[in-house]
Amino acid sequence: MKMPGDTLHPADERALKLTKAFRAYDLDTIATTLGVEALSRPLAQVHSNLKQVFTQAQADEIDLLQPPANFHTWLAGPLSTPNRGPGPLKINTLTARVVTLRVLYDALITEGVLTTNPMTGYPNPGTEHASDPIPEREDIEQLLKTAKASSPDLFAALTLIDEHAFQVKELLSLKWSRYDPATGELLRARTVTTLSQGAQRALEPLLKEAGGPLYATEKALPIFPITPEDLRAQLWKACKVADIPHIPLSALRRASLRDHPARMAASGFSNDQAYRRALRLAGKVVEKHRRDDP
Known part of the structure; x- marks a missing residue:
């Protein structure tokens, strides 16, 4: 009873x-x-x-x-x-x-099952803002290490952004017909860039996968046959696996301007004025977040 x-x-x-x-x-x-x-x-x-x-x-x-x-x-x-x-x-x-x-x-x-939300602090993927803090160099290195171990395509894309300040639209429009692996020269939207040794090495497995320099160049195959959404999704996942804060692609590009300030032509700028303006903007973001730190 x-x-x-x-x-x-x-x-x-x-x-x-x-x-x-x-x-x-x-x-x-x-x-x-x-x-x-x-x-x-x-x-x-x-x-x-x-x-x-x-x-x-x-x-x-x-x-x-x-x-x-x-x-x-x-x-x-x-x-x-x-x-x-x-x-x-x-x-x-x-x-x-x-x-x-x-x-x-x-x-x-x-x-009444829970008192706190386990998702608190978990970022929505792919959200980017011009005021996003520029990532620390240590986090970038950890991200690159994670990408290298899991995805040659993602590693190469992030390396080109990190080393040469590529914008996403320009990066994903690149074709093998605009790259000379013998010299490392790459025809960009506004200039010709000689890629760093690290960037050239990152592209080697992709070129091999595309059929080698003769085939890939003749067919004008894209270097990165993915969409911006795919790239951002892969980046978001890599940040989680690397256990670092999410690094938007735009913030990674600004970090390139901060970390490699002497590379005007290598960063895709055709004139010094535009390059200096980009450097100033990157510097302002860094300084703002330094002031905001407690």
Whole structure:
């Protein structure tokens, strides 16, 4: 016989149901229990956006209600894993996944299951602003090390931005027909740049993959056959794996102007006035963030 005190309050029953569903990695039950209004999107979309997170969490035995200290770093893997087909994901898909998980945790706080959101401090991928702080050299080196170990294409792209201040649009428009591997010369939008030894070495595996200099040049193949969204998505994931703050591509370019101030032609500038102006702008951002530091 049940005593009056044995009956759970409806809110407690929902909290218990949600907790059990999390222990079982039962995303369908979680989404259905919370509902469309609380999650601000169709349940099918919630399932699509979070499927990889729950699948990988179960495989790795990650407690999604009480995540480990490296949770944000771990998330980079499942969040960037496609549900089907090859990757990488579009930046909008990555952003949707991050936002959906954040909203899910907010709903759990409303339900009384959690008191804090484990997604607090996790950046939306690909967000860039002109006032973004210029990354520390140590973080850039760690990013390059991570990219080199995982993706020759990403490593080469980041190396060209870091060494020669490429803008994304110019970088992704490059073709092998504009590069001479014998001399390291590259025809850019406004000038001819002799690439650094590091940049030339970074391009070697890509040129080999493209069929070698004769074939790639004759066919005028693109050096980086990816979209800006793909590049930003790969960069975002690499930053998470490297366990460093997100480094926007624009901030990496400004860091190049800071770290290699003597390379006017190598940075794609055809006249000293434009180059000096870019240096001043980069310097102002550095100085502003120095003043803002406590």
